Amino acid sequence: MVSSTAPRTALLASRMRFEEKRLLEVLDRRGIPRTVIDTRTVRHHLHDTPPPWDLVLNREISATKALYAALSYESAGVTVVNSAAAIETCGDKWRTSLALRAAEVPTPPAALALTAEAAEEAAEEIGYPVVLKPLVGSWGRRVALLPDAAALRTVLEYSEALPSPLAKLAYLQRYVDKPDRDIRVIVVGGTPIGAMYRTSDGWRTNVARGATTTSCPLTDDLAKLAATAARETGADLAGVDLVEDADGGLQVLEVNHGVEFKGFQEAHADRVDVAELIVERLVLGIDKRMDREVGS
The missing domain is CATH 3.30.1490.20 (ATP-grasp fold, A domain)
Incomplete structure (x- = not known):
């Protein structure tokens, strides 16, 4: 049962992929008030009244559009996941590298x-x-x-x-001389929820380029690195990409703010439900904060 202060949630997207459909299914099943914002209809006037949402799940594919939407909603007091600050950092590889180096996260x-x-x-x-x-x-x-x-x-x-x-x-x-795979860890609300190997015949291991996914053990070292990388780049929802080097060490390559999780979900079957955890930790996490504010 959802509390009376359940956050009014909007999902911002210009395309309904597997991930967006799953998030909407979970929101509906939990009875959380939600609406869908088509990015192509968005316009922000400087003196607009605040929008009627407490939380925006920012699922816009374009990093530039996602950034400016986040800036606009945040200026009106709406919580956005991921935030404009996280998009600015994760969406720029040099900013990401600087953040990782400052936190002494191993990176090439x-x-x-x-x-x-x-x-x-x-x-x-x-x-x-x-x-x-x-x-x-x-x-x-x-x-x-x-x-x-x-x-x-x-x-x-x-x-x-x-x-x-x-x-x-x-x-x-x-270039890191690695096996024919890399590792993606998904971090939700600061906590790694699982890891997968992405394996490819070529040196690039993106799922969008045909890489296959299998479950990867989430070791303590892997979880710690991923959690630190997500925290230092400000991402509440993060896809942290790592590689194993020739000495068996781990290095963080990138932190992704626009996390796709279809391949991850297939690798973990029913053992991990990414959409459920996003709603539980990020949407209902807002709900719990609202409950505390109402009771204070």
Whole structure:
């Protein structure tokens, strides 16, 4: 039974994927008041009255739209998951790297270069092979594993021709000699709920690129690293990507704010229900805080 102060919840999305449908199913089954906001209809006026929601589950695919929606709703006093601050950090690979380094989370050596010439020097300092990533992006798009300076120059020439100013900046990361897999840990409300291996024939192991998923034991070390990475990037709901290095250690690559969990759910079958835990810890977590405020 949901309390009388159950948070009025909105789900913001421009596409109804597996994840959004599951969240709506859980909200409905628990009797939590909810509405769906189609991102394509959103407009914010500076002097608008506050929206009628206590919580917005921000499921917008576009990081830019998700960020500005979060900024607007938060300015009106609405709690947004994930927050604008988390999206700003997790949505930018260099900001993520800086946050991880500040918290002494093990992560591969990386560099940001503002010009192609500086990028070539940074790559030499990191050592080939080097991974070139767009500062903003997901699903492994425009990520290149470069064996030498000639390959780097070719990709940098392509990046220089792109219209976006961000595309002209080079984020370089040392390649980690790993097995044919990486690890994704999902963290909800500060607590890791499980881990999965993502295995691929290629060096990129994104589920969106066809990687297969299997359950991974959530060891104490894995859980601690993932929880710290989520906390330091401000993500209430986080997909933390890690790799095992040649010495058996763990390194955090990225923290994702727009978490897709279809592959994770398939890997864990009925043992873990991600949507249930999101509602329990993030939606009803708001409910519990509201109850305390009403009773105070």
